[in-house]
Amino acid sequence: MVDEATKSTLAKIPLLKTKAGPRDGDLWIPRLKEEYQALIQYVQNNKESDNDWFRLESNKEGTRWFGKCWYIHELLKYEFDVEFDIPVTYPTTSPEIALPELDGKTAKMYRGGKICLTDHFKPLWARNVPRFGIAHAMALGLGPWLAVEIPDLIQRGVVTHKGSDQAKS
Amino acid sequence: MATIEELNKTRVELREKLEQETRKVQELKGTAKREPIAKMSAEVVDSNPYSRLMALKRMGIVEDYEKIRSFSIAVVGVGGVGSVTAEMLTRCGIGKLLLFDYDKVELANMNRLFYQPHQAGLSKVEAAERTLREINPDVEFEVYNYNITTVDNFQHFMDRIRLGGKEKDKPVDLVLSCVDNFEARMAINTACNELGQSWFESGVSENAVSGHIQFIVPGDTSCFACAPPLVVATHTDERTLKKEGVCAASLPTTMAVVAGFLVQNVLKYLLKFGQVSYYLGYNALQDYFPTMRMKPNPQCDDTHCRKQQQLFQEREAAKPKVEVEKVEELAAVHEDNEWSIEIVSETTAEEAQAAQGDVPSLTHGVTVAYTKPVQQEADSSELVSNTELSLEDLMKQMQSL
Ligand SMILES: [Zn+2]
Numbered sequence: 190m191v192d193e194a195t196k197s198t199l200a201k202i203p204l205l206k207t208k209a210g211p212r213d214g215d216l217w218i219p220r221l222k223e224e225y226q227a228l229i230q231y232v233q234n235n236k237e238s239d240n241d242w243f244r245l246e247s248n249k250e251g252t253r254w255f256g257k258c259w260y261i262h263e264l265l266k267y268e269f270d271v272e273f274d275i276p277v278t279y280p281t282t283s284p285e286i287a288l289p290e291l292d293g294k295t296a297k298m299y300r301g302g303k304i305c306l307t308d309h310f311k312p313l314w315a316r317n318v319p320r321f322g323i324a325h326a327m328a329l330g331l332g333p334w335l336a337v338e339i340p341d342l343i344q345r346g347v348v349t350h351k352g353s354d355q356a357k358s
Numbered sequence: 359m360a361t362i363e364e365l366n367k368t369r370v371e372l373r374e375k376l377e378q379e380t381r382k383v384q385e386l387k388g389t390a391k392r393e394p395i396a397k398m399s400a401e402v403v404d405s406n407p408y409s410r411l412m413a414l415k416r417m418g419i420v421e422d423y424e425k426i427r428s429f430s431i432a433v434v435g436v437g438g439v440g441s442v443t444a445e446m447l448t449r450c451g452i453g454k455l456l457l458f459d460y461d462k463v464e465l466a467n468m469n470r471l472f473y474q475p476h477q478a479g480l481s482k483v484e485a486a487e488r489t490l491r492e493i494n495p496d497v498e499f500e501v502y503n504y505n506i507t508t509v510d511n512f513q514h515f516m517d518r519i520r521l522g523g524k525e526k527d528k529p530v531d532l533v534l535s536c537v538d539n540f541e542a543r544m545a546i547n548t549a550c551n552e553l554g555q556s557w558f559e560s561g562v563s564e565n566a567v568s569g570h571i572q573f574i575v576p577g578d579t580s581c582f583a584c585a586p587p588l589v590v591a592t593h594t595d596e597r598t599l600k601k602e603g604v605c606a607a608s609l610p611t612t613m614a615v616v617a618g619f620l621v622q623n624v625l626k627y628l629l630k631f632g633q634v635s636y637y638l639g640y641n642a643l644q645d646y647f648p649t650m651r652m653k654p655n656p657q658c659d660d661t662h663c664r665k666q667q668q669l670f671q672e673r674e675a676a677k678p679k680v681e682v683e684k685v686e687e688l689a690a691v692h693e694d695n696e697w698s699i700e701i702v703s704e705t706t707a708e709e710a711q712a713a714q715g716d717v718p719s720l721t722h723g724v725t726v727a728y729t730k731p732v733q734q735e736a737d738s739s740e741l742v743s744n745t746e747l748s749l750e751d752l753m754k755q756m757q758s759l
Contacts, residue, residue: 203742211509218749225752226742232759246757251749252509276507278544281583281659285541296604299539300461305605311540312728315586318659320736 191309191329198328202231208319210279211252220280221251224322231324242335243271243327251275254284254323258331260339265350267339271331283314284323286331294347297338304334394495398424398451407494408451420629427496429531429628430454430524434506434546436482437461438613439560439620440536441472446621447497448490453524454498455490457483458515460505470610498524507545516549532624533557536617538606540587547582550574551662554669560620562613564606567642568592569616571623571635576663577670579636580652583660585718587727590639590648612642639724650721657716 191199205223209216228245235241245256252275259268269291273284285303292302299305310330314321321329342348360368384390392407400412414420429452433444436459444455459482463473477485483501490497500522506515522530533555535546543559550557554576562569568590574581619638626632636651654667715730747755 204736204740206741212512222745222747222749222752223742225749225756226745229752229756229759230742232756236759244756244759246753249753250509274505274508276541276545277509277512278507278541278548282541282544285539299605315728316730316733320733320741 191313192333195329195333198234198332199325201234202324202328203227204317204320205280205322206319208280210277210281211250211275212277217251220319221247224251224324227322227324228327231328242332245271245323245327258288258335260335262340262343265352267343267348267350280319280322283310283321283326283330286326291342291348295338295342297334304331306330307333391492392495398427411450420631423629425629426451426625427453428524430456430498430522431624432456432458432519432522432530432533434458434533434535435537435542436486437467437536437538438470438608438610439562439617440534441470441482441486442614442617443534443536443560443620444486444490445472445493446617447624448494450621450625451494452497454500454522454530456500456502456518456522456530457486458502458504458506459483460503470608470613506549507541512545512549515545516553519549519555520553529553529555531628534620534624535559536620538562543582547574548660548662551576551581551583551660551666554666558620558624560616562608562616563589563592565592565594566607566609566612567594569612569619569640569642570638571616571620572637573623573627573634577654577666577668580654580718581658581660581663581666583663584652584655584658585716585726586730588637588639588718588720588724589727590641591723591725592641592643594643612640615640615642637721637724641723646723648721648723650724652718652720655716655718 203226205220205227207216207220207223209220211217213220232241232244242260243256243258245254247254253272254275255270255272257268258271259266261267269288271286271288273286275284276282285299287302288298288304289302292298292300297305313329314326317325339348381390395408398408398412399406400409400415402409402413411426412423415423431447431452431454433440433447433455436444436457440457440459444457447455461482463477463480463482463485465475465478467473468475472489473482473485481503483503487499487501491499500518502511502515502518504511504514506512518530519533520529521527524531533546533550535543535557537543537546538561543561546557546559549555556573556575559572559574559582560570570588570590572582572588573579619635619640623634623638627634635649637649639646639648641647654663656664656667658664658667712732715732717726717729720726745752
């Protein structure tokens with residue numbers, strides 16, 4: 190099940206209206222605007238609740254997204270590059286969020302650093318087409334993934350803090 | 359002093375050794391290659407790679423085996439299932455293969471068949487093409503090292519299906535999906551629905567103990583989007599399935615079984631023998647193989663699927679009436695309360711169905727991965743509001759946060 194905190198975070202992200210993907214021509218523009226509106230709202234919510242944890246931007250077509258996400262562990266900030274493409278079948282299928290620099294460092298990833306989602310993600314996404322967008326994928330997919338995997342990666346010494354002595358990752 | 363016999367024995371041994379070494383040198387130089395063969399022959403000699411296949415004709419199984427050379431097949435994904443599939447087709451003497459994959463060979467792939475440790479680092483399609491050409495130089499290849507689901511590549515992918523036939527600018531005869539994720543399957547489904555292209559879907563479960571193949575003829579059978587993803591029930595409790603710490607497991611055995619099922623049905627379809635399975639499941643724990651055929655869903659989410667259904671109906675209506683053998687078909691969407699939900703007096707059948715969503719009627723041993731309840735109307739306060747801002751304004755606002 191999705192935990193209560195994630196549920197209440199999700200509830201505060203506006204739902205999207207337009208069912209359109211990057212191959213749908215003119216319809217993609219309103220969808221893209223909705224994506225940005227939802228993302229802006231979500232980042233603002235995060236800031237207000239003192240839980241700011243990512244930034245994203247896209248190419249002008251809105252088909253390729255990139256940015257940063259970070260995780261605070263024992264008062265240290267660990268930052269990672271995030272990237273993903275919007276698949277041609279979006280929004281029927283969710284974007285596959287990737288953290289390329291962690292590729293090969295954890296078993297909870299597919300090739301290319303794509304994060305391995307929980308069994309709950311896909312059904313939940315499928316039931317909420319077209320209302321869920323990128324902001325929802327971040328909240329439901331990447332957020333919980335970081336919370337579970339990063340502490341583990343730090344503990345195993347696979348990820349080290351960039352400001353510290355052995356600053357390398 | 360050595361006797362004549364002893365010297366003779368040494369001479370024989372040395373000659374054998376020399377022959378072995380000569381063969382090794384030939385292999386290294388690549389001069390031990392098998393040369394292309396212009397015409398398939400049924401002659402049974404040890405130098406004819408097709409003699410055992412052509413024997414299928416003499417035995418009355420296949421009417422015209424040589425026809426295999428006129429077919430072109432696109433294999434999407436050349437991992438555990440796709441590489442073995444491509445090798446089987448190559449050894450069978452298929453006319454042309456188009457291979458699509460964006461992955462590289464890794465040592466972590468070595469629990470599966472086909473690739474070898476020395477190929478680590480090469481793109482899978484490149485490594486596959488090299489090996490397959492060695493096995494059978496009669497096969498024509500086109501290989502593409504890209505991800506088909508991105509906007510940039512998808513159009514090219516569709517064009518190659520449409521124009522990649524054995525004969526110039528004709529479509530391929532079949533597309534085989536050997537990918538390992540939902541997104542890529544949906545992309546293939548989208549392409550094939552738009553093009554009216556028949557294809558086979560195949561898959562192995564993430565716990566490696568079940569698999570399936572499905573033959574999809576747009577308009578005639580259920581497409582990949584007609585119902586939620588199907589799963590072969592292995593009676594392992596999904597809730598106790600340990601997924602901590604890993605994404606997926608894999609076994610060379612399950613993958614080879616699925617590849618074998620896939621190519622067997624491809625051969626039956628192309629060379630017109632036996633019966634083609636529309637859905638064939640494989641439960642490896644109980645060795646159970648459910649089969650079925652599913653009708654398309656008239657309310658399928660994919661507009662091109664609905665369009666193909668209409669075209670199919672029109673083609674059927676135009677055909678002269680012939681008695682056909684009745685095959686039991688299962689409707690993709692069943693109106694009845696198939697899942698025998700306990701209906702309390704206050705709940706109507708409609709309400710129960712709405713809570714569950716449309717559930718296809720399936721054969722024993724096959725189930726859906728999840729259901730899609732009918733969506734409730736969203737409260738307008740929950741939706742994004744209309745905005746006067748342009749996309750550029752919003753992009754700037756996002757950047758300035
Ligand atoms: Zn369909």
